[in-house]
Amino acid sequence: MSHHDHAVASGHDDHGGVSHFSENKVFIYLFVLTALEVGWGLAGKHFGWNRPMLWGGLLFFAAYKGWLIAVYFMHLKFEGWVVKSLILPTPFLVLVIFGYVMPDVADKETNLIHPVGSKLDPKTGAIVEDMHQLWHKPAADGAGH
Amino acid sequence: MSQALAAYDPAVDAPAPHHPIYDYDSGPPVERQKFAIWLFLATEIMFFSGLIGAYIVLRSAAGNWPDPSERLAVDITAGNTFILIMSSWTMVKAVFSAKKGEMGKAARWLLATILIGSAFVGVQVYEYIELYHHGALPHVDIFWSTFYAMTGFHGTHVVVGVIWNVWVLQRVLRGKYTAKNNIGVELAGLYWHFVDLVWVLLFTIVYLF
Numbered sequence: 051m052s053h054h055d056h057a058v059a060s061g062h063d064d065h066g067g068v069s070h071f072s073e074n075k076v077f078i079y080l081f082v083l084t085a086l087e088v089g090w091g092l093a094g095k096h097f098g099w100n101r102p103m104l105w106g107g108l109l110f111f112a113a114y115k116g117w118l119i120a121v122y123f124m125h126l127k128f129e130g131w132v133v134k135s136l137i138l139p140t141p142f143l144v145l146v147i148f149g150y151v152m153p154d155v156a157d158k159e160t161n162l163i164h165p166v167g168s169k170l171d172p173k174t175g176a177i178v179e180d181m182h183q184l185w186h187k188p189a190a191d192g193a194g195h
Numbered sequence: 196m197s198q199a200l201a202a203y204d205p206a207v208d209a210p211a212p213h214h215p216i217y218d219y220d221s222g223p224p225v226e227r228q229k230f231a232i233w234l235f236l237a238t239e240i241m242f243f244s245g246l247i248g249a250y251i252v253l254r255s256a257a258g259n260w261p262d263p264s265e266r267l268a269v270d271i272t273a274g275n276t277f278i279l280i281m282s283s284w285t286m287v288k289a290v291f292s293a294k295k296g297e298m299g300k301a302a303r304w305l306l307a308t309i310l311i312g313s314a315f316v317g318v319q320v321y322e323y324i325e326l327y328h329h330g331a332l333p334h335v336d337i338f339w340s341t342f343y344a345m346t347g348f349h350g351t352h353v354v355v356g357v358i359w360n361v362w363v364l365q366r367v368l369r370g371k372y373t374a375k376n377n378i379g380v381e382l383a384g385l386y387w388h389f390v391d392l393v394w395v396l397l398f399t400i401v402y403l404f
Contacts, residue, residue: 077284091403112399
């Protein structure tokens, strides 16, 4: 058990024999992390941080909070091998999904047919910006696929 | 009585003496309900991953993505995030109370979870109404359509969670659970925490990125 785990787990020990952790400590951690995350996001935009720094920090806070909820509030830390083996592969499957969309993200200029549709005026319904035409514009100029 | 049952003759139909009779549960070493809810949550993870994956592609393809803080009330939603985290904490309290057989406490914590969860939904509905009055509807542009898709599906999950908690609460009040048998409270708790976990990620992606 790491120092952090020990710190979180050293609270209550009378939960009907279910698990041994302090839900109050986890709650405070989540509270503080959310405040830090919002502060990080606002500071990043205010000071114009680059994206890796801004997004990396935000992802770190979100992942840390998600980990705390899954491991302690959902008792994953205290579950047996069946539940763990059931749920642990899903993050890797999520990475597979994201892996499949990455080519579209990375090579969007040449491969992605814009699936967005058009931008409409909310009051009149008139087409303000036809994204289909915008996508075909580069092709007409000889720059598209 | 059915014909098959009436025709049952223990001398003929009973298992042969050499037939193995197991005196243990041959299933996986976990409650079936818990196994089922975790399996369900695994599918839910994939569901929201699909939404987020689509969001990544669409946001990337849209090129000039607007700053969410210019369109959305980040401060209000940050407060709403605190509210949902608080409801997860009260849910943990409810589950622990039920495990200890303190059903009165469990009912009170469940009621708190229901009220706080309803407050979260209320704030989200208020946000939607405000956006509606500003003409921010799903068809306007891809920012709004992805916003409503992700927050809408999550909000629906919260509503389902609140209804589930109400159902569990009435069972607690009717004495359906004991210190030994309280899996129903635990299952509702797992679902509720999952909804909280998804929101932690969605809040970051939709409101802060």
